[in-house]
Structure formats: C-alpha cells, structure tokens
Amino acid sequence: MQTILGAGGSIGVELAKILPAYTDTIRLVSRKPQKINTGDELFPADITNAADTDEAIKGSEVVYLTVGFPYRLKIWQERWPATMRNVIDSCKKHNARLVFFDNIYMYDRDHLHHMTEETPVRPASKKGAIRQQIADTLMNEVKQGDLTALIARSADFTNGRSSMLHQLVTDNLMKGKKANWLVNADKIHNFTFVSDAAKGTAILGNTPNAFNQVWHLPTDAAKLTGRQWIELLAAELNAKPRYSVLSNTMLGLLGFFMPVLKEVKEMTYQYDRDYFFDSTKFNERFSYTPVTAKDAVHLITLEQGA
CATH class of the missing domain: 3.90.25.10 (UDP-galactose 4-epimerase, domain 1)
Structure with a gap:
C-alpha cells in the first residue's frame, strides 16, 4: 500500500491519479479525503495528532508527505515540526519509506539564480527557517540509518489554487x-508544472535506489x-x-x-x-x-x- 498524507492539496490530488501505475492499493489521508480513483481507501485523520498519524501510516510501504498548511507563520511554527516528528516516528515503527514533498525556502538567497540539490542552505525568512528545521530533522534520521526517506523538492507551481x-x-x-x-x-x-511534480514524486517513491538523498523535481x-x-x-x-x-x-x-x-x-x-x-x-x-x-x-x- 502507498499512502498520501495531505491528499486534498494540488500535489496530493495529482499524485493519486498517477500512483495506480505503481500500486493496487492507495490510501488517501486528510481531514476530509475524497476519492480520486474508484479503489482508493479513504482515511480521515489529523496528521498533527500522533495517534492519528500512526494509524494512517500502519500497513504502508511508501508514505508521501504532501500536506500544505495554511500560509501563516504561526501555524507553520505550531504544526510543521510536530507533524514531521509524528510522520518520521510512525514510518520508523512500521518500516515505511518516506517521500517528503518540499520547497526551496531554505536555500541561500544569494544562490537563487541557479538552484541545484547542492545549493547552500541559509534561509532568509522565518518560514524558510522552519523548512530547514524539518528537512534537517528528516535527513538526520536518514544519516543515522534509522529511516529510509528522500526529499522531493519543487519550485513554485505554475498552476493549482495555491500557485x-x-x-x-x-x-x-x-x-x-x-x-x-x-x-x-x-x-x-x-516554475514547476504540477503534473510534472506529481509524476516525479511517484517515480522517486517507486525507485528504491533514489532514497536517502535530495531530488529536484522535473522543471522546464x-x-x-x-x-x-x-x-x-x-x-x-x-x-x-x-x-x-x-x-x-x-x-x-x-x-x-x-x-x-x-x-x-x-x-x-x-x-x-x-x-x-x-x-x-x-x-x-x-x-x-x-x-x-x-x-x-x-x-x-x-x-x-x-
């Protein structure tokens, strides 16, 4: 089974359309999930809650963290670190591989003219500092050998309601x-086209030797x-x-x-x-x-x- 946490957002919806090419069982997790494919398993949950997160991830082979919280600093400060911790702990417990859908907010502002996976990290904003914190939390677990995970990073979207x-x-x-x-x-x-971002995320999640590193998703x-x-x-x-x-x-x-x-x-x-x-x-x-x-x-x- 492959599970999408944050299945109602732009990337979650597009990812759900693509995953049937890789798996017969897809679990969609959000507060009010809606089916994309006829065989989807709907799992209402609050992934800021550790118990809900654990139940949502149980039985999963691959977990995609694509949640998008409201664009407010206070909400990000309250929810992102706790959510990342919940997801990591549950993936470790249930031996699930984790794909984290990320953005570029943590990159050094002086290197935006050419961003690669090796671009220096030096956030220039409070939101960027949060993104650095949660990405570091994930990759530290990877380096310790406790978690199999990757970061799939996207530029701003061309389309979608949050673009x-x-x-x-x-x-x-x-x-x-x-x-x-x-x-x-x-x-x-x-800009990254949403369907490219979703296809790239699905490809990475289903390529075992793509894990334990950072990837930039396909962008023109x-x-x-x-x-x-x-x-x-x-x-x-x-x-x-x-x-x-x-x-x-x-x-x-x-x-x-x-x-x-x-x-x-x-x-x-x-x-x-x-x-x-x-x-x-x-x-x-x-x-x-x-x-x-x-x-x-x-x-x-x-x-x-x-």
Missing part, C-alpha cells in the same frame, strides 16, 4: 483585470521573466498583457486589508533577483523531459476552461 502565478496572473487576466507581479517583473522565475529550464510569463498567458487567453508590479511598500499597505500579503512580504526576495530551479539530476537519471513553459500555459488555460 502565486495563478493568483497574481492567470486568475486576474481571466477576469479581465490587470495581472500583478511581485517586486520586479524583469527577473527570471521558472526556460529562463522566462515575470513579464514574459504574463505575455505568454495573455496571448493564450486573448487578453492584453497589462500588469502592475507590487512593491514591498505596497504589500505592506495592502497587508492591512489582505492579511495573506503580510505573509508573502518576507518571501519577496525570491522575486527581486533571478530565480532558476535546475532539475538536471532528475531529468538525466530518469530520461525525463518536463512540460515546456508554452505547453504549460496552454494546459493551464484548458484547466480553467478558458
């Missing part, structure tokens, strides 16, 4: 509004700027590529009315410089070609019914 590209650009253009971008629209920023290597992403999406949507750039000052002011923007502000360093996520290690190991930026934009608009 900044969707929230700032695609959704606005579809509504006939100006797109928004953060800080500087002339800096490079590549096109070096597009924010402005070029807006132009691509506008052309696909038959919209004008109008946009506004949100400065840190503007985010601070808007944060009084939209609390989520307060949470985004500490992460804007990812937009004031080039951001290039390199997945060469994965692409070469598995002979994988990621979805191109142009094709991703076309597929995104189809998803939205545009």
